[in-house]
Amino acid sequence: MARILLIEPNRILAQIYKDAFKQAGYDVSVTHDAQNAITVSDKLRPDLIVMELQLVKHNGVEFLYELRSYPEWQTIPVVVNSIVPPSEFAQNEVLYKEIGINNYLYKPQTSLTELLRTIDNVLKASPALNS
Template identity: 30%
Template sequence: MNHVLIVEDEDFLVRALKDNLVSEGHSVAVAMDGEAVFDELKKKKPNLILLDLLLPKKNGFDVLKEIRQSPEWQLIPVVILSNLGEDSEIKKALELGANDYFVKSQHPIQEVIEKVREYLEGKGSTKVGL
């Protein structure tokens, strides 16, 4: 069973993601702010992280940077799910080591679920730019 960590502060988005991922047969952990991420990581190392960018306590960019600098977690695929859609923001996230970037309102959840499946099956390709 694959373990997915959802980092998202909006409850309704957490619910949508969790319901769909669980129905796919994955186990799910949730962090509602940027600091809780590391508690969850320590509890159980996930196979994939879905990361929002605007988060309480510590923003997603900093979380991503920390993950990519940590020897233990740096290889975990990170897919950004954010409603920040400026090119500069997307570029920054990819430069910090995000594997993928979805502007939530522009993509059906089905696409996100498929992307998760690709990464978990080892087929996920890292985007290098848009």
């Protein structure tokens, strides 16, 4: 059973995503802010991170830079499901690729079905899970 770490600052949205991921058969842990995500990652050892970039107090991009500085987290797949609009994401696409964002989804227009499909595809393509 693949393990997902969900980083979602809005508590009630986090609950929906958690329920949907569990329904799809994943083991899910949730954190609402980046500050604790590294600690949670260490404990949980997720196979995938699904995250919002627009966080409280800390920046999602800064979190990813920090995460990628740890050797054990350099290749973990990251799916961004964010309220940051596509136009803004496109402006910073090079940066986002540099910090290893595998997929970007625009949250307001991404259904649970599409999100789950993306997660499934990313996990299937993940070398760590397939080795």
